[in-house]
Amino acid sequence: MREENRSKRQEEIEAAAYDVLQAKGYAGASMLAIAKRARASNETLYNWYGDKRGLFQSLVVRNAAEVKRHLEAELDTDHDALSILSTLGPKLFALLTGDRAIALNRAAAADSTGELGATLAKSGRAAIFPLLARVMERARDDGQLAFARTEEAVGLYLDLLIGDLQIRRVIGSLAQPPAADGARKSDQALRHLGILLAPA
Amino acid sequence: MREENRSKRQEEIEAAAYDVLQAKGYAGASMLAIAKRARASNETLYNWYGDKRGLFQSLVVRNAAEVKRHLEAELDTDHDALSILSTLGPKLFALLTGDRAIALNRAAAADSTGELGATLAKSGRAAIFPLLARVMERARDDGQLAFARTEEAVGLYLDLLIGDLQIRRVIGSLAQPPAADGARKSDQALRHLGILLAPA
DNA sequence: GTAAAACCGTATTTTATGTTACGGCAACGG
DNA sequence: CCGTTGCCGTAACATAAAATACGGTTTTAC
Numbered sequence: 001m002r003e004e005n006r007s008k009r010q011e012e013i014e015a016a017a018y019d020v021l022q023a024k025g026y027a028g029a030s031m032l033a034i035a036k037r038a039r040a041s042n043e044t045l046y047n048w049y050g051d052k053r054g055l056f057q058s059l060v061v062r063n064a065a066e067v068k069r070h071l072e073a074e075l076d077t078d079h080d081a082l083s084i085l086s087t088l089g090p091k092l093f094a095l096l097t098g099d100r101a102i103a104l105n106r107a108a109a110a111d112s113t114g115e116l117g118a119t120l121a122k123s124g125r126a127a128i129f130p131l132l133a134r135v136m137e138r139a140r141d142d143g144q145l146a147f148a149r150t151e152e153a154v155g156l157y158l159d160l161l162i163g164d165l166q167i168r169r170v171i172g173s174l175a176q177p178p179a180a181d182g183a184r185k186s187d188q189a190l191r192h193l194g195i196l197l198a199p200a
Numbered sequence: 201m202r203e204e205n206r207s208k209r210q211e212e213i214e215a216a217a218y219d220v221l222q223a224k225g226y227a228g229a230s231m232l233a234i235a236k237r238a239r240a241s242n243e244t245l246y247n248w249y250g251d252k253r254g255l256f257q258s259l260v261v262r263n264a265a266e267v268k269r270h271l272e273a274e275l276d277t278d279h280d281a282l283s284i285l286s287t288l289g290p291k292l293f294a295l296l297t298g299d300r301a302i303a304l305n306r307a308a309a310a311d312s313t314g315e316l317g318a319t320l321a322k323s324g325r326a327a328i329f330p331l332l333a334r335v336m337e338r339a340r341d342d343g344q345l346a347f348a349r350t351e352e353a354v355g356l357y358l359d360l361l362i363g364d365l366q367i368r369r370v371i372g373s374l375a376q377p378p379a380a381d382g383a384r385k386s387d388q389a390l391r392h393l394g395i396l397l398a399p400a
Numbered sequence: 401g402t403a404a405a406a407c408c409g410t411a412t413t414t415t416a417t418g419t420t421a422c423g424g425c426a427a428c429g430g
Numbered sequence: 431c432c433g434t435t436g437c438c439g440t441a442a443c444a445t446a447a448a449a450t451a452c453g454g455t456t457t458t459a460c
Binding site: 240 | 408410
């Protein structure tokens with residue numbers, strides 16, 4: 001299969017995996033069901049991904065890379081830090097509470113070996129943390145915010161923006177929030193951050 | 201079996217269920233393994249709880265009731281609202297990020313039917329929300345805090361106190377935080393809350 | 401004290417799925 | 431144009447666990 005076709009085929013298979021995962025959960029997402037939905041054979045799935053966890057790890061890695069790409073696009077503007085945050089916030093909100101991210105978190109929760117969770121943490125939170133750290137430090141350099149430890153500032157921002165939304169989504173007690181919610185939460189988080197980390 | 205013995209036996213069985221759940225995850229927690237660990241027969245498990253989900257739903261409900269009981273004990277003092285929060289915070293932190301609560305959240309995430317998650321949300325968050333609402337409103341009545349919508353004040357407090365700790369615990373990327381962390385987080389949350397909701 | 405009910409321990413049935421195997425078809429390279 | 435390779439679709443195998451059944455024993459009720 002030519003490279004472009006194969007890449008396209010992988011996307012279709014992984015899209016099918018998301019569909020089945022969201023419908024049936026990790027344990028209920030059988031390889032056969034995924035293969036049938038993608039009109040692929042399970043032999044192909046095993047050849048390409050090794051085993052079930054390999055397939056979902058691939059989802060995790062690819063999704064994290066996409067999230068990171070989205071955010072980096074925002075970061076490379078020369079806007080001031082808080083402006084960046086105001087456009088970054090809603091996007092981050094949507095990415096972290098969206099169906100795909102939640103499905104992956106659910107899968108990681110169900111994987112008893114913890115490997116999926118480790119991958120998710122490493123390529124997810126640990127990957128976007130430095131990006132946010134850069135923004136925070138730029139804000140400090142410009143006198144927009146004041147804080148001693150960058151890590152705490154980033155953590156505070158994430159708490160204010162996302163809070164417990166992910167866990168509530170993961171246990172299925174909350175539907176995907178509309179974009180308006182993300183915009184509102186982002187504004188509120190930014191406002192609160194400005195108050196709590198106000199320069200002297 | 202006499203009532204007291206039966207109640208004791210249920211506790212033993214449910215303790216065994218926690219053990220196996222924490223060791224093997226929801227999918228890996230077989231009814232037989234739980235029965236053997238409790239030196240019970242699976243027939244008894246099925247007779248008492250109906251099926252696997254019933255057993256874990258029982259865990260959820262009982263755990264939630266215990267959490268609520270702990271909190272209510274604090275609430276019925278005549279301390280001022282913020283003092284209540286300062287003793288309630290660390291306890292709430294420990295209960296929500298403790299091994300048991302996390303194991304239950306993990307089970308709810310793995311249950312594809314969503315029933316466990318619904319029960320967990322209903323008897324968990326929805327149950328403690330009104331308790332916190334009472335504290336918040338008392339704080340407002342006493343002029344310690346100022347806010348328009350109680351719900352938002354409670355949500356803000358929970359975001360500041362817990363944030364994304366639960367989801368990080370659920371995917372296995374974080375160990376149970378020590379009590380000192382809870383105390384620190386509680387102090388910080390209270391301080392931040394006081395700033396953000398400062399009376400005019 | 402005894403009969404019935406409840407429970408234990410284990411075997412069994414049933415069902416589901418991860419994984420492998422294979423015949424047939426299409427695409428690709430020379 | 432043809433052989434090889436890769437993929438599809440389905441079948442088959444192995445395993446594991448949910449749920450049921452049952453003989454033997456303990457507990458309960460009267």
